[in-house]
Amino acid sequence: MNVFTRSIAVALILFPAAGPARAQPATAPTPAGPAQPERNIAGPGDYGLREKIVQLLGRDKDITREKFRLILVNGGAVFSGEISSCALKKRALTTAATVRGVINVTDEMTVTRGEAPDAELAKAVTVMLGDASEGMGLTDLRVKVDDGVLALDGTVQDVPSRGKAEDIAGTVLGITRISNHLLPRNAPSGSDDASIQRAALAYMGDFHQFAYPGDITLRIEQGVATLRGRVSLYMGRQQAGMVASLVRGVTRVDNRIKVDPSYREGPKPRVAAEH
Numbered sequence: 001m002n003v004f005t006r007s008i009a010v011a012l013i014l015f016p017a018a019g020p021a022r023a024q025p026a027t028a029p030t031p032a033g034p035a036q037p038e039r040n041i042a043g044p045g046d047y048g049l050r051e052k053i054v055q056l057l058g059r060d061k062d063i064t065r066e067k068f069r070l071i072l073v074n075g076g077a078v079f080s081g082e083i084s085s086c087a088l089k090k091r092a093l094t095t096a097a098t099v100r101g102v103i104n105v106t107d108e109m110t111v112t113r114g115e116a117p118d119a120e121l122a123k124a125v126t127v128m129l130g131d132a133s134e135g136m137g138l139t140d141l142r143v144k145v146d147d148g149v150l151a152l153d154g155t156v157q158d159v160p161s162r163g164k165a166e167d168i169a170g171t172v173l174g175i176t177r178i179s180n181h182l183l184p185r186n187a188p189s190g191s192d193d194a195s196i197q198r199a200a201l202a203y204m205g206d207f208h209q210f211a212y213p214g215d216i217t218l219r220i221e222q223g224v225a226t227l228r229g230r231v232s233l234y235m236g237r238q239q240a241g242m243v244a245s246l247v248r249g250v251t252r253v254d255n256r257i258k259v260d261p262s263y264r265e266g267p268k269p270r271v272a273a274e275h
Helices: 003-011 046-057 086-097 118-136 159-169 193-204 234-245
Strands: 067-073 076-083 104-111 139-146 149-156 177-184 214-221 224-231 252-255 270-273
Touching: 046 067, 046 076, 046 086, 076 086, 086 104, 086 159, 086 234, 118 139, 118 149, 118 159, 149 159, 159 177, 193 214, 193 234, 193 270, 214 234, 224 234, 234 252
Parallel strands: 076 104, 149 177, 214 270, 224 252
Antiparallel strands: 067 076, 139 149, 214 224
């Protein structure tokens, strides 16, 4: 066990992944008799993936203080348990989503609610985003908190600024979930399927908005954006769907992009119309 694995294991409760086959410690017995050992559901490649994610998480000093669980199931990373803020949760999920070999990331974590009333949480978010608004081009900000769930509305200058605003808001303790409705000012629009498709292709082809290499096709039909193709990272799949959804005129995104760790992409995304 290296230094990163040791440091993160102190704080995180991490379930074993694949490795030498052996029974796991039995859980507490029930009146019907001793419980069966926990089933090892990981695939043959999951042990190395899990160790890599653990090492990466171990480099984040804030995350090493948290107590959540991570298991790998046939290339899928599943996070569960409690974590102290939305910002830390996003960092943990993003870390796993950018590891080659991870084909899916499932979030079953809960963020600590705390005792701060919604009005105080909304005020804290408003102040923090107001202080950083100039660098993000943030205007017309509207903040609403309902039982710890934050809704953000307004306009930012671009896709990276949208993510930055969510990261800042997520540091407020007591916010349990964020619904991000911020719209980039540079998001294009279309009035019919053909013009929406042209707008979406241009937007997704802009490296500043979508930076994950892949081979993706796009079709717009009755406002629904269908994405197909391959990417090497799960984060690329998620970001492609998010960027497409920001184009004005897109009513829904059907994301059928496959995560293929063996795919060797070029230096830039290839996004083309589906024929």
